[in-house]
Amino acid sequence: MSPFILIACAAGLFVGLSRQLNGRLSLSTSPLIASFWNHLVGFAALTVLGLVVGDLWPASAADAPWYAYIGGPIGVVFVALSSWLVARIGAVNTALLIIGGQMVCGLAIDLLQSGKLSLWLSSLGVVLIMAGMLVAQRRPRG
Amino acid sequence: MHSTPQNHAHPLGFLIAFGTGGLLALMVQFNGALAQYGNSLFSSWTAHATGTVAALLFLLVLPRRPKPFEPRPPAPLWAYLGGVSGAATVMLSSMAVNSPAGLPGTLALGLAGQLLFGLIADGWGLFGLPRRRISLRDFAALALVLAGSLLILLAGNLA
Numbered sequence: 491m492s493p494f495i496l497i498a499c500a501a502g503l504f505v506g507l508s509r510q511l512n513g514r515l516s517l518s519t520s521p522l523i524a525s526f527w528n529h530l531v532g533f534a535a536l537t538v539l540g541l542v543v544g545d546l547w548p549a550s551a552a553d554a555p556w557y558a559y560i561g562g563p564i565g566v567v568f569v570a571l572s573s574w575l576v577a578r579i580g581a582v583n584t585a586l587l588i589i590g591g592q593m594v595c596g597l598a599i600d601l602l603q604s605g606k607l608s609l610w611l612s613s614l615g616v617v618l619i620m621a622g623m624l625v626a627q628r629r630p631r632g
Numbered sequence: 633m634h635s636t637p638q639n640h641a642h643p644l645g646f647l648i649a650f651g652t653g654g655l656l657a658l659m660v661q662f663n664g665a666l667a668q669y670g671n672s673l674f675s676s677w678t679a680h681a682t683g684t685v686a687a688l689l690f691l692l693v694l695p696r697r698p699k700p701f702e703p704r705p706p707a708p709l710w711a712y713l714g715g716v717s718g719a720a721t722v723m724l725s726s727m728a729v730n731s732p733a734g735l736p737g738t739l740a741l742g743l744a745g746q747l748l749f750g751l752i753a754d755g756w757g758l759f760g761l762p763r764r765r766i767s768l769r770d771f772a773a774l775a776l777v778l779a780g781s782l783l784i785l786l787a788g789n790l791a
Contacts, residue, residue, distance in 0.1 A: 498728035498738045502745020504721040510753050511714035514760040518707035520697070524714070526687035532715030533680035539719065540677055548670035551678075558669065561662035562682030564655055566690065571652040579645050580764040581750035586777045587646055589743055591653020592660075593781045599661055600788065611787035618780030626773035627646040 506581060512569060513576035525569040529562070583626055590619040672726040676719070711760070736785045743781055747774055 508528070516524035540546030576584045597612055659679075667675035728738040751774075757763025 492732070494728055494731035494733045494737075495741060497724050497731070498733050498741035499745040499748075501721050501724035501728055501738070502742035502747075503749045504717045504724065504745075505742065506746045506749030506753060507759075508714045508717035508721065510749075510759045510761060511711050511717060515707045515711040515714065517760070518704050518711070522687065522690055522694070526684065526691060527712050528715040528718060529680050529683035529687055530715065531712055532719045533677065533684055535716045535719040536673065536677040536680055536722070539723065540673055543673065545671060546674060546677060548674055550669045551674060554666055554669040558662055558666040559678065559682055561659045561666060561675075562679035562684075563686035564659040564662065565679055566683045566687045568652060568655045568659055571648065571655070575645065575649050575652065577761055579649065581753040581761070582747065582764070582766065582770050582774065583646075583750075584649060585746045585750040586773055587649030588653040588656060589746065589781055590777050591650035592656045593653070593784045594650075595654035595657035596660070597784055597788075599657060608787040611783050615780040615783030615787060618776050618783065620780075622773045622776030622780060623646060623650065625769055625776060627643050628769070 506585060509572050509576050509584065510581060512573040516570075516573035517577055521570040521574040522566075524573045525566050528569050529566060586626055587623060590623055593619060672722060672729075676722040680715070680719075708760070736788065740782055740785055743778065747778065 512524045512528050515527060519527075537546070572584060572588065575587075579587075594616055597616065663675045663679050666678060725738055725742065728741070729735050731738075733741065751766060752758065753761070754764040755766055
């Protein structure tokens with residue numbers, strides 16, 4: 491197997507691991523506090539990595555528009571909500587629904603930005619995702 | 633089939649989870665915009681810095697919830713390492729994007745990795761979270777969401 495396949499898969503595994511750890515931390519603290527630690531500890535880790543690799547502060551960074559900087563605050567809400575979810579609906583359901591929401595909203599963003607889409611395939615994709623959500627949330631009988 | 637309390641999650645929880653995915657799509661969009669002015673490491677580093685400040689502000693502004701009657705046991709130290717795992721994700725995914733896997737391949741394989749982790753974590757109740765029995769229904773939902781996501785990734789690639 492190509493090492494790239496393993497690397498891309500490992501990236502997904504680490505997303506799940508991060509969510510699980512933050513979920514555990516949120517049980518002892520709160521989802522928002524867990525999100526705070528996630529960002530602070532991640533910042534420290536990336537600072538070390540940046541000092542080793544270099545190029546942490548590229549010359550063109552100052553030219554970025556203000557809205558490019560609001561990904562961080564959105565991420566705080568995202569991590570807090572995911573920590574709350576994973577402890578309640580489980581890792582599989584959390585991953586499934588977040589992936590579904592990301593795909594459908596990402597599609598909407600693409601549509602608004604470029605309007606270039608293969609509409610047939612993407613509509614079918616949205617229908618399948620919605621069907622998956624319905625199956626996941628149906629309560630078991632009895 | 634046995635059902636743990638987690639199987640009785642309120643439908644509202646599922647809508648919140650779906651909306652959380654929408655937030656992720658927005659976040660990826662803004663962080664991607666920032667990466668255009670530098671690189672993915674700079675973008676993620678900056679997002680973690682602004683995120684830390686934002687989290688502090690939220691904690692100061694939002695009302696605190698009342699203390700539970702019984703004090704909860706403290707979190708083990710390893711539970712604080714979620715951020716390290718997140719940082720590793722940044723590094724691995726930017727390596728993968730710049731490989732023959734490309735962006736759609738990286739996203740698709742990343743989804744597979746996440747779901748694989750979820751099955752293992754739920755099945756064994758890893759890292760102190762409740763164990764959750766994996767049912768046929770879970771596999772059906774997983775297959776549908778994965779197939780739909782792959783179609784959307786494919787559609788984006790063809791356009």
